[in-house]
Amino acid sequence: MKLPGLADPHVHLREPGSEDKEDFYTGTCAALAGGYTALLDMPNNPQPTSSLEALEYKKQLAAAKIVCDVGFNFGATPINAPLYPQVEPQVAALKVYLGETHGPLVFGGLEGMLSVFQGWNSPRPIMIHAEGPIVAATIGLAALYDRRIHICHLSKRDELVLVRAAKERGLKVTCEVAPHHLFLTSEDAAPDHLGPYGHMSPALQSGADLDALWQGLADGAVDMIATDHAPHTRAEKEGPKPPFGVPGLETAFPLLYRAVKQGRAGVTLDRLVDLMALVPRRVFGLPLGDSEIEIDDSEFVISSENLLTKCGWTPFEGQLGRGRVRRVWLRGQLVFEDGRVLAPPGSGRVLF
Numbered sequence: 001m002k003l004p005g006l007a008d009p010h011v012h013l014r015e016p017g018s019e020d021k022e023d024f025y026t027g028t029c030a031a032l033a034g035g036y037t038a039l040l041d042m043p044n045n046p047q048p049t050s051s052l053e054a055l056e057y058k059k060q061l062a063a064a065k066i067v068c069d070v071g072f073n074f075g076a077t078p079i080n081a082p083l084y085p086q087v088e089p090q091v092a093a094l095k096v097y098l099g100e101t102h103g104p105l106v107f108g109g110l111e112g113m114l115s116v117f118q119g120w121n122s123p124r125p126i127m128i129h130a131e132g133p134i135v136a137a138t139i140g141l142a143a144l145y146d147r148r149i150h151i152c153h154l155s156k157r158d159e160l161v162l163v164r165a166a167k168e169r170g171l172k173v174t175c176e177v178a179p180h181h182l183f184l185t186s187e188d189a190a191p192d193h194l195g196p197y198g199h200m201s202p203a204l205q206s207g208a209d210l211d212a213l214w215q216g217l218a219d220g221a222v223d224m225i226a227t228d229h230a231p232h233t234r235a236e237k238e239g240p241k242p243p244f245g246v247p248g249l250e251t252a253f254p255l256l257y258r259a260v261k262q263g264r265a266g267v268t269l270d271r272l273v274d275l276m277a278l279v280p281r282r283v284f285g286l287p288l289g290d291s292e293i294e295i296d297d298s299e300f301v302i303s304s305e306n307l308l309t310k311c312g313w314t315p316f317e318g319q320l321g322r323g324r325v326r327r328v329w330l331r332g333q334l335v336f337e338d339g340r341v342l343a344p345p346g347s348g349r350v351l352f
């Protein structure tokens, strides 16, 4: 079966600064293996993508190495709003970290939040890492300043209640859900199960939250699936202070496709294509209709041994997937076939 190439607006490719976890080549190879032909890279590098120089440097590095298309999200700080007019045409979105997570870009004060919402006047969304009451605060700011916002990795039932209410009011609010919040719960994070490999931000939630997210996938309250591919080394995960984050590019489609084939929550294949390919492309202005994937229909056991991500592990080890990606075409070129990347480094496009 053939489907449109998948698109993921929330990926941490880790270059520059954390090439021990992932780099532009390995991360985009993992993307092709997972059926993705367009990604948006996040700005929370050790030297964050929050200046024009850092953005330009990242684009140069990417141009030489990527094998699928990659665009960039710019990192907000409490004081960099004066850069927005110059930055805006060069990125897909502005990213704001308003809650505890990995990386240097986290802030929380009202002054900083105001500078973001007053300063970013664009059809390109403000992407927000926020949880709980902060989600309500950002929806309030979006209403007051008439801004387009996108809630990242929404994980809780009550947060989805807020998003539904915002949509009913006609506010320009979209949201994404990550596969780990659809297939794992807080019980899986127990020390005798995933332990540090189940440690991410937002944390794994309850079964009731998970069910609410599935309901949202089916009825449209959830706009899209984003992997939040956030690789860290095994050594870091097993160290004294395991960082937040799990990889996801290669496991998202097989997990979701298997669940859809089982009829989970009434999510149709058509809806899955919207969630993983068409809606992210539309919301973030990514290329449409230039790529295709071919999948086989059999089930398989997810194993870290077959992964192309540099980190070499997955929190879904041993779970069943279905619909292995056999071939990927980008602009008419066969770029991936049966586990092998055929595209040369640098053949992907830097978007925007």
Ligand code: NCD
Binding pocket: 012, 044, 101, 102, 103, 129, 199, 200, 201, 202, 228, 230, 231, 243, 244, 245, 246
């Ligand atoms: C992300 C990372 O490692 O960069 N980690 C995570 O747990 N999600 C940061 C983020 O997306 O918040």
Ligand code: ZN
Binding pocket: 101, 129, 152, 153, 201, 202
């Ligand atoms: Zn986040």
Ligand code: ZN
Binding pocket: 187, 188, 193
């Ligand atoms: Zn378990």
Ligand code: ZN
Binding pocket: 010, 011, 012, 042, 228, 229, 230
């Ligand atoms: Zn992330």
